[in-house]
Amino acid sequence: MEAIQEDLVTLDPVPWLSNATTRVHVLRLDRVHPLISGNKWYKLRFYLETAKAQGQNIITFGGAYSNHLLATAAACRLEGIRCAGIIRGEAPPTYSPTLKDAASMGMELHFITREAYRQKQVPASFSEANWLIVPEGGYGIYGMQGAATIPVSPGAFDHICCATGTGTMMAGLLQSAPGTTAITGFSALKNHQSLPQEIDRLLAPAARPYTIRHDFHFGGYAKYTPELIRFMNELYDHTGIPTDFVYTAKLFYGVRALLEQAPEYSGNLLVIHSGGLQGNRSLPKGTLIF
Ligand SMILES: *Cc1c(COP(=O)(O)O)cnc(C)c1O
DSSP: OOOOOGGGOOEEEOTTTOOSSEEEEEEEGGGSOSSSOTHHHHHHHHHHHHHHHTTOEEEEEEOTTOHHHHHHHHHHHHHTOOEEEEEESSOOSSOOHHHHHHHHTTOEEEEEOHHHHHTTOOOTTSOTTTEEEEOGGGOSHHHHHHHTTSOOOTTSOSEEEEEESSSHHHHHHHHHSOTTSEEEEEESSTTOTTHHHHHHHHTOSOOOOOEEEOSOSTTSTTOOOHHHHHHHHHHHHHHOOOOOTTTHHHHHHHHHHHHHHOTTOOEEEEEEEOOOOGGGGGSOTTSSOO
16 A cells, blocks of 8 residues: 655645635645545544554544545554444445445444444443544544644645534644634534534643634535535636545635635635545545546
8 A cells, every 4th residue: 555645745826716815725635645535644643653652453433434434444554553443333235435445454344333333332342452442533632633743834824724523633723823823614514513612622721712614514414415516526627626525625615605705814825625535435426527
């Protein structure tokens, strides 16, 4: 498997989204690795390092199209770490492409009931001494610290915009970016009102101010509309930037909408392309032009 290549990350201007007062750039974290894509590498790096140092295996959680699950499987393969994935619900008769790939890279898949999954129960066969538990989405201090190594060119940007799921990446950005940079997260979940507490918990003692937009989820996590799909194709057509309908498409859509409406977005604005195109594999063939 290919190595991680952080030097492949590029910072590119996006004239199609820029206007007279705002210059938009995109940080292409999706380029670090084809499978350990985008923010997942940054969030996993210190979990991997810790597991290796302590001689532990890794166990984590995810759904059938989880970027995090696939990234963990690939990263553990690359680092020679034994790994297991806990999946919600009964084992399906045929695996999703993402689960197939994770299994083919050696991840041991364990299906547990929805109730057990909600409580994040690790089956008793995985002893805590031997298995490092990586919370779903890499949420946790290690995940935040890893995300703080995302190369955001300190001082170059007035605004940073990113997608949020668990908020781990955003917490890392809040940790690493200068206080003068305004950070806005675009929530991929509907009514994720606990998100600020979850972010603040990673940033003791107190997080600096930031903004979360709760109005660009398009119906909720992994939901989409024809308008969002149209936008993804349009964005790709004009800029060559591929996005996924779960996270980054909603982010770019939100950035465009705000730039059209809100004059406070002037200056230099950085959009974090956090990678992760797994969700698109669940779309009917031909939906996207990329
Ligand atoms: C997982 C993921 C996110 C969410 O990151 P959090 O740290 O959980 O907020 C954002 N974008 C993409 C592409 C992802 O795969």
